Amino acid sequence: MNLVTERRIGFIGAGKAANVIATALHDCGYTISSISSRDISSATSLSDHILDCIPSSNIQDTATECNIVFITTPDDAILSVAKSIIWKSKCIVIHCSGSKTLEVLNPARDQGAQIGSLHPVQTFSGEIGNKESLKGVTFAIDGEDDVLDILRQLVLDLGGFPVKISPELRPLYHLSAFLACGGLVTLVSKASSLWESMGYNDSTGLQSLLPLIKKTIENIEAKGTYGSMTGPVNRGDIGTIAEHISAIRKQSPDTMDIYKSISKYATKLSSQNGGIDYNTSQQIIDLIENDSKITGES
Secondary structure (H helix, E strand, O other): OOOOOOOEEEEEOOOHHHHHHHHHHHHOOOEEEEEEOOOHHHHHHHHOOOOOOEEEOOHHHHHHHOOEEEEOOOHHHHHHHHHHOOOOOOOEEEEOOOOOOHHHHHHHHOOOOEEEEEEEOOOOOOOOOOOOOOOOOEEEEEEOHHHHHHHHHHHHHOOOEEEEOOHHHHHHHHHHHHHHOHHHHHHHHHHHHHHHHHOOOHHHHHHHHHHHHHHHHHHHHHHOOHHHOOOHHHHOOHHHHHHHHHHHHHHOHHHHHHHHHHHHHHHHHHHHOOOOOHHHHHHHHHHHHOHHHOOOOO
């Protein structure tokens, strides 16, 4: 057993991220001693899945009991949590925010704690984790040298891949994750809602699109983004793009900005990848930027 697994670990916050990270660590041999949340029911529910783990509604209990404390509260609560606790000197305090830097843990560092951050590039829906849950997942980590070594070991034990993200690049990193997750969900929601204009509800739209979405993800995994490009932009099918714009104007005006942004970037990708030549790419961009000239006649 390594030095990390011998330490007592605690979690402040018992939400979706803690449900997976705490139980996955436990299944990998780590000692999870304390789960605290102001909502004692959520702390109890999570601790029930972890041997000899004590739930509490007092977050100070976790800081007092444990050598390593993960703060898995909502991002905006991390600083207030760090301020409200009496921290033990040399304990390790880790937040799990994707966007926040280590500065939010300065109140803990000022009391002699060592600080770090760990954020999995993964989405959680409230499920309880196990030792397989985070295999293959990339984790953004940051911290002082000793803490970084511990975080790297922890991520490797979970079967993940640690990457160090510097503070100034943290917002860009989080933006990347947002576009791939929340942005994708938003785009799928918009695509599904278009079925309402065809006489179906958006649930039917989603069920109709899911096989396409799943196959697209499989293609990206196998071929990368360039190798998975399809559609009228990649074919240089200007007539179809004009029909899309006409349909948007008539039946879904609030889709126009999304369509233009995606189509412009798709044009750039396709041109860079040799899917379309320069002249065709310019015709597509001109069409998108001057959509008011489209009459809607096919």
